[in-house]
Amino acid sequence: MKESAFAGDMNVALAQGPTAVLAKPERGPGRLESSAYRMAQWLRSPRPYLMLIGFALFLGFWYLTVEVWKLPRFSQMPGPTAVITEWINPDPIYGLSLYSPEYYQHIWVSTRRVLIAFLLATATGVPLGLLLGWSLRFKEYVFPVFELLRPIPPLAWVPLAIIMFHGSETPIIFLTFLASFYATTLNTMLGVESIDVSFVRAAYCLGAKRRQVFWHVIVPGAMPFIFTGLQISVGVAWFSLVAGEMVSGQYGLGYLINTSYTMVQYPTMVIGMITLGIVGYVTSAAVRVLGNYLMQWRARELAMGAEA
Amino acid sequence: MTVVSTPQLSARPSAGSLERPPAASAGVIEARDVSKSYGSARFAKTVIRDCSFTIASGKLTVMIGPSGCGKSTLIRLLAGFERPNSGTISIGGKSVTEPGRDRLVLFQESALFPWMTTYDNIMFGPRARAERGVEPRRRAEFLLDKVGLGAFRRRYPTQLSGGMQRRAELARAMINEPRVMILDEPFRGLDAMTKKLMQEYYANLYEETRRTTFFVTTDIDEAIFLADQILVMTNVPTKVRAVIDVNLPRPRRLEDVIENDDANQIKMQVLSLLHEEAMKSFAHGSKAAADFIDAYSKRVRKPS
Ligand SMILES: Nc1ncnc2c1ncn2[C@@H]1O[C@H](COP(=O)(O)OP(=O)(O)OP(=O)(O)O)[C@@H](O)[C@H]1O
Ligand SMILES: [Mg+2]
Numbered sequence: 001m002k003e004s005a006f007a008g009d010m011n012v013a014l015a016q017g018p019t020a021v022l023a024k025p026e027r028g029p030g031r032l033e034s035s036a037y038r039m040a041q042w043l044r045s046p047r048p049y050l051m052l053i054g055f056a057l058f059l060g061f062w063y064l065t066v067e068v069w070k071l072p073r074f075s076q077m078p079g080p081t082a083v084i085t086e087w088i089n090p091d092p093i094y095g096l097s098l099y100s101p102e103y104y105q106h107i108w109v110s111t112r113r114v115l116i117a118f119l120l121a122t123a124t125g126v127p128l129g130l131l132l133g134w135s136l137r138f139k140e141y142v143f144p145v146f147e148l149l150r151p152i153p154p155l156a157w158v159p160l161a162i163i164m165f166h167g168s169e170t171p172i173i174f175l176t177f178l179a180s181f182y183a184t185t186l187n188t189m190l191g192v193e194s195i196d197v198s199f200v201r202a203a204y205c206l207g208a209k210r211r212q213v214f215w216h217v218i219v220p221g222a223m224p225f226i227f228t229g230l231q232i233s234v235g236v237a238w239f240s241l242v243a244g245e246m247v248s249g250q251y252g253l254g255y256l257i258n259t260s261y262t263m264v265q266y267p268t269m270v271i272g273m274i275t276l277g278i279v280g281y282v283t284s285a286a287v288r289v290l291g292n293y294l295m296q297w298r299a300r301e302l303a304m305g306a307e308a
Numbered sequence: 309m310t311v312v313s314t315p316q317l318s319a320r321p322s323a324g325s326l327e328r329p330p331a332a333s334a335g336v337i338e339a340r341d342v343s344k345s346y347g348s349a350r351f352a353k354t355v356i357r358d359c360s361f362t363i364a365s366g367k368l369t370v371m372i373g374p375s376g377c378g379k380s381t382l383i384r385l386l387a388g389f390e391r392p393n394s395g396t397i398s399i400g401g402k403s404v405t406e407p408g409r410d411r412l413v414l415f416q417e418s419a420l421f422p423w424m425t426t427y428d429n430i431m432f433g434p435r436a437r438a439e440r441g442v443e444p445r446r447r448a449e450f451l452l453d454k455v456g457l458g459a460f461r462r463r464y465p466t467q468l469s470g471g472m473q474r475r476a477e478l479a480r481a482m483i484n485e486p487r488v489m490i491l492d493e494p495f496r497g498l499d500a501m502t503k504k505l506m507q508e509y510y511a512n513l514y515e516e517t518r519r520t521t522f523f524v525t526t527d528i529d530e531a532i533f534l535a536d537q538i539l540v541m542t543n544v545p546t547k548v549r550a551v552i553d554v555n556l557p558r559p560r561r562l563e564d565v566i567e568n569d570d571a572n573q574i575k576m577q578v579l580s581l582l583h584e585e586a587m588k589s590f591a592h593g594s595k596a597a598a599d600f601i602d603a604y605s606k607r608v609r610k611p612s
Contacts, residue, residue, distance in 0.1 A: 202419035204407040206433040220423040297464040
């Protein structure tokens with residue numbers, strides 16, 4: 001599998017790069033039985049325990065540096081106990097915890113923005129990427145412009161987004177959309193270009209017309225790359241969403257982090273960050289599950305590879 | 309089957325062949341002085357040079373030549389994916405300019421669609437041509453059964469063994485019942501037993517349909533067992549070295565062909581031609597040719 005071209009640009013993308021899809025063959029689709037079996041296999045392997053140890057080490061490090069050693073660099077930082085007690089406090093000191101409806105409003109507003117931007121990016125990026133990969137002529141027109149716009153980071157678009165769009169919602173969605181759109185388009189294009197020419201030849205030999213080759217060979221053939229792109233896309237959507245929310249907007253996790261910073265409510269700020277991590281992980285896992293469901297042939301291929 | 313005649317056709321030198329009624333010459337492949345080279349002027353590599361041959365209607369013609377001589381290149385020209393630098397190729401009296409439904413080409417590389425089940429792969433052709441009703445499904449069932457993949461219809465290609473994949477691909481080609489069938493080493497990479505079964509099964513199928521077939525191989529026994537006519541190719545740049553008729557009675561059985569004197573005569577003749585070709589390029593210091601001689605001389609010494 002070719003390295004995703006987008007992965008080099010953004011650190012977020014690296015964390016959820018194309019290998020992420022390949023690395024998790026156990027997330028197979030299908031019947032309950034096989035899922036249960038895989039779950040049992042997973043629990044029997046050392047992986048879940050290594051994962052727990054990893055989390056424990058991380059929390060331990062945080063606890064030691066902030067609350068035990070009190071290193072000067074971390075003197076302003078809230079320790080894990082402060083954050084967790086605030087998080088599960090029915091009567092939070094700074095007004096935000098698992099018990100406050102506001103908390104869920106922030107999550108919902110951010111998720112909604114990401115969802116809209118992600119769907120827009122998918123609806124435009126996938127067709128554009130397919131066209132770019134399929135038609136050399138089209139690529140010659142469009143790709144240079146695309147490549148010129150792509151390195152401009154979402155933050156640099158902020159002023160223009162505010163001038164172009166009214167209200168506070170649309171500029172944020174536009175900023176969130178941008179990076180997702182690039183990731184989806186580029187990966188889809190690479191997906192089409194990665195298709196073995198023998199498949200296309202075979203289809204023509206079997207009597208397919210150009211249009212049929214497109215729908216029955218190009219689209220399914222590019223699917224694995226498209227879903228790699230979509231996973232990167234959700235990741236970078238959160239990335240640029242927060243940038244947008246910090247600059248303008250009311251509500252949203254980025255907004256929460258920013259305001260609790262300015263109001264010196266540091267535990268709330270960290271709660272916002274951790275929540276962002278969890279919600280971001282859940283959304284990209286959802287995309288991965290959907291991808292595996294749609295590409296059962298591929299999930300099986302990977303599962304077989306893992307058994308061999 | 310609608311054949312779109314493109315306007316530039318009439319400007320081609322082969323325009324004369326268009327005036328012949330297609331029915332009269334249906335299913336005949338004709339190559340005239342075909343040359344093909346890759347790369348630009350200084351680094352050009354000529355793979356096919358002045359190659360001419362005719363493939364008779366309703367016959368099974370086998371092309372045999374040393375590995376790397378340019379057989380697959382010729383197949384790509386016949387399929388219409390590439391154009392010769394000079395010379396003309398026509399099928400059924402119509403000049404080949406693009407891939408078409410008048411011929412079915414099975415390439416050397418396995419190309420089952422990994423995203424479709426065995427059944428869907430086999431049904432690809434009929435669906436692409438919008439054939440409706442039970443008839444294509446009935447043919448698919450028949451072929452699945454014939455190639456012994458009935459139990460594997462819902463499996464994906466990666467779940468099949470190499471031999472099964474080859475058989476599925478053969479079924480996917482044969483379901484289309486094309487006028488001309490072009491096969492590039494369809495049994496390459498199969499184990500000896502499966503290969504024999506496939507050859508017998510394929511010979512049977514040919515004898516039932518007598519469909520014009522062009523069959524490429526590097527296996528001399530396979531060539532003699534299947535062929536009505538053998539084209540022996542020279543080393544690269546390739547052309548036809550000799551045309552040998554095989555007049556063994558049909559239906560044939562593998563054991564008969566091994567013991568048949570005529571068959572052995574043909575075998576020695578073809579081997580010595582191939583041997584000579586190999587020697588020629590050996591004189592130019594080709595490693596591939598050295599291996600080739602080695603492999604073939606072993607087989608000549610061993611009376612099968
Ligand atoms: N697209 C290409 N560009 C450059 N050289 C090529 C190209 N295609 C084929 N060749 C050269 O043409 C020669 C013949 O290749 P080809 O695949 O046609 O051989 P073949 O007879 O089918 O061999 P085999 O029996 O091993 O399949 C080779 O030396 C190869 O390097
Ligand atoms: Mg070949």
